[in-house]
Amino acid sequence: MDWTPTRAAGLARLAQFLPAAGPAYAERRNLDLGPQDRSNISALSPWLRRRLITEDEVVAAVLARHSYAQAEKFIQEVAWRTYWKGWLELRPQLLVRFNAERIALKAELEGDSHLARRFARATSGETGIACFDAWAEELRDKGWLHNHARMWFASIWIFTLRLPWQLGADFFYKHLLDADPASNTLSWRWVAGLHTQGKHYLARAENIARNTGGRFAPHGQLDEAAAPLTEAAPPLPVTPLASAQRHDHGPCALLLTEEDLHPESWEIGGEVKAIAVLPSASVAQPDSPAALFSQGALDDAAARAQAHFGIPASVVEADRLPGWLHGQGLTTLITAEAPVGLIGWQLAEVARRLASDGAALLQLRREWDDLLWPHATAGFFKLKTRLPTTIARLGLDPATPRLL
Numbered sequence: 004m005d006w007t008p009t010r011a012a013g014l015a016r017l018a019q020f021l022p023a024a025g026p027a028y029a030e031r032r033n034l035d036l037g038p039q040d041r042s043n044i045s046a047l048s049p050w051l052r053r054r055l056i057t058e059d060e061v062v063a064a065v066l067a068r069h070s071y072a073q074a075e076k077f078i079q080e081v082a083w084r085t086y087w088k089g090w091l092e093l094r095p096q097l098l099v100r101f102n103a104e105r106i107a108l109k110a111e112l113e114g115d116s117h118l119a120r121r122f123a124r125a126t127s128g129e130t131g132i133a134c135f136d137a138w139a140e141e142l143r144d145k146g147w148l149h150n151h152a153r154m155w156f157a158s159i160w161i162f163t164l165r166l167p168w169q170l171g172a173d174f175f176y177k178h179l180l181d182a183d184p185a186s187n188t189l190s191w192r193w194v195a196g197l198h199t200q201g202k203h204y205l206a207r208a209e210n211i212a213r214n215t216g217g218r219f220a221p222h223g224q225l226d227e228a229a230a231p232l233t234e235a236a237p238p239l240p241v242t243p244l245a246s247a248q249r250h251d252h253g254p255c256a257l258l259l260t261e262e263d264l265h266p267e268s269w270e271i272g273g274e275v276k277a278i279a280v281l282p283s284a285s286v287a288q289p290d291s292p293a294a295l296f297s298q299g300a301l302d303d304a305a306a307r308a309q310a311h312f313g314i315p316a317s318v319v320e321a322d323r324l325p326g327w328l329h330g331q332g333l334t335t336l337i338t339a340e341a342p343v344g345l346i347g348w349q350l351a352e353v354a355r356r357l358a359s360d361g362a363a364l365l366q367l368r369r370e371w372d373d374l375l376w377p378h379a380t381a382g383f384f385k386l387k388t389r390l391p392t393t394i395a396r397l398g399l400d401p402a403t404p405r406l407l
């Protein structure tokens with residue numbers, strides 16, 4: 004795979020994958036053919052995660068080539084990202100809770116040498132379970148794993164190695180090129196049986212052998228009868244989504260963050276006078292594949308924004324943003340809505356400070372999110388059934404009249 008962190012490279016990968024997005028994807032997507040062959044899946048997640056390319060343009064490109072019925076499976080997978088984001092957006096406290104648990108467990112590692120040894124063996128790929136060890140290495144070296152390998156890995160981590168799921172999610176988050184608070188945290192909870200209570204995902208040797216073309220066959224090494232995890236904390240209530248913000252007129256500055264790096268398609272009313280770029284939010288090791296992708300994506304977006312709006316872009320730390328905006332003689336800072344997570348939390352603080360200075364941070368929500376997030380109240384099914392009307396509403400399918 005060529006993981007060049009630019010929009011152009013994302014679009015090139017999309018074009019290359021399009022012929023396989025129809026029935027071939029539905030038939031073959033579960034196969035993990037190994038790092039040398041990713042032809043059966045799109046591998047678009049690092050670009051989609053940062054919106055170097057967007058969900059709606061991927062869906063439109065697919066529907067220009069296949070009918071909705073032919074590409075339904077692929078489109079539904081794209082919508083899983085939306086579902087996880089929406090689900091967390093409606094229960095933001097879950098990430099706060101996860102973060103506290105993660106920090107407490109990291110501290111426990113310091114004082115518990117038995118747990119620390121088991122954790123080190125898993126993350127360095129020395130468990131003796133060949134598939135798991137290979138995926139640990141692939142994750143560290145390449146920063147990416149096939150979806151099925153992520154499911155098997157998380158399941159073996161939780162049910163065979165009996166390690167805390169929060170530490171596994173933290174390990175993934177530090178290494179994945181597509182590290183995303185919602186997809187990552189909630190997928191780990193789904194595997195553990197905490198998302199749909201009592202329904203967990205158990206990795207089975209036979210399934211691994213079949214879907215890796217026999218590269219791995221961990222017969223007798225996995226706990227294939229483990230019970231789902233349970234947790235004492237009560238389920239969180241659904242917090243209704245705040246209305247989407249708009250910017251209709253007046254001069255403004257733009258803020259680019261890794262949550263959305265395609266400012267050319269933001270709906271900005273009014274003249275853009277200045278551009279700031281928030282430094283990378285990656286928690287990966289410097290010079291690791293994930294850190295390099297993250298930095299490259301920001302550089303690419305800054306260069307495109309400069310060319311598109313015809314003004315320079317400068318990197319500005321979050322705590323300097325109010326002063327920077329004031330220095331530009333502006334009172335409105337526009338960015339794309341940052342969902343729950345590190346960037347979202349940083350922006351909440353920026354918004355508070357700007358408000359106390361008589362300025363404002365406006366977070367624009369894309370229509371795709373605005374139409375679908377409210378349906379992430381329970382399981383995926385509810386959101387999935389909204390896809391055809393959402394696609395028609397947004398005019399993404401040439402075969403369907405646009406709904407206004």
Ligand SMILES: Cc1cc2nc3c(=O)[nH]c(=O)nc-3n(C[C@H](O)[C@H](O)[C@H](O)COP(=O)(O)OP(=O)(O)OC[C@H]3O[C@@H](n4cnc5c(N)ncnc54)[C@H](O)[C@@H]3O)c2cc1C
Nearest residue numbers: 044045046047048080081084150153181182183186187190
């Ligand atoms: C334990 C675990 C952790 C994960 N952590 C992340 C993460 O941090 N970031 C991340 O982007 N994805 C995560 N995923 C979801 C999924 O594995 C990846 O999005 C997918 O493997 C990306 O490969 P692809 O681009 O080839 O997907 P394709 O199969 O080609 O699907 C197309 C697009 O649909 C979306 N998509 C597909 N499957 C899922 C899914 N199950 N959940 C969410 N979106 C999906 C992605 O944007 C993907 O690029 C995780 C899954 C598991 C089981």
